Amino acid sequence: MNANPFGWVEIPAMDLARAQTFYQQVFAYQFDTLEMGETMMAMFPFDHEKPNASGALVKGEGYVPQKQGFLVYFSVEDVAPTLKNITKAGGKVLQEKMSIGEHGFIGLFEDSEGNRLGLHSRQ
Known part of the structure; x- marks a missing residue:
């Protein structure tokens, strides 16, 4: 296999519209929505030609x-x-920016739905 091991991530949302608004305010993402029976999905941006995973x-x-x-x-x-954008959008910072040595920096947050998630950057 010539790719990273993860191909898709699904983040639970109790209120899909609220969650979309949160992620649009924090990351400026635009979503495509998909209905599969009783399940509703708001798809994060995804380019099949680029590496890494996407999700919904x-x-x-x-x-x-x-x-x-x-x-x-x-x-x-x-x-x-x-992390500042997360606070402005109604999320909660759980861990401020922290160095992880040669691997860059991380921070943790809670989104509008109560999920614990992380951020990673090289700088």
Whole structure:
């Protein structure tokens, strides 16, 4: 296999419109929506020609926001200003920008739905 091991991420949302607004305000993402039966998805931007994974915000049975367990990191230019955007958009900073040595920097946050997520940057 000649790619990174992860191909897709689904982030639970109790209120899909609220979650979309949060992520639009923080990252300036535009979403495409998809309905699959009772499950609603708001797809993050995705370019099949580029590496890395993408994903969707998902509202549906079995999708429950989590503060524990696995942790997904969004790649950003700089963690610090993104954490400020998170606070402005109604999220909560859980870990300020922190060095992880030669691997860059991380920060943790809680989104509008109560999910614990991370940010990663090289600077």
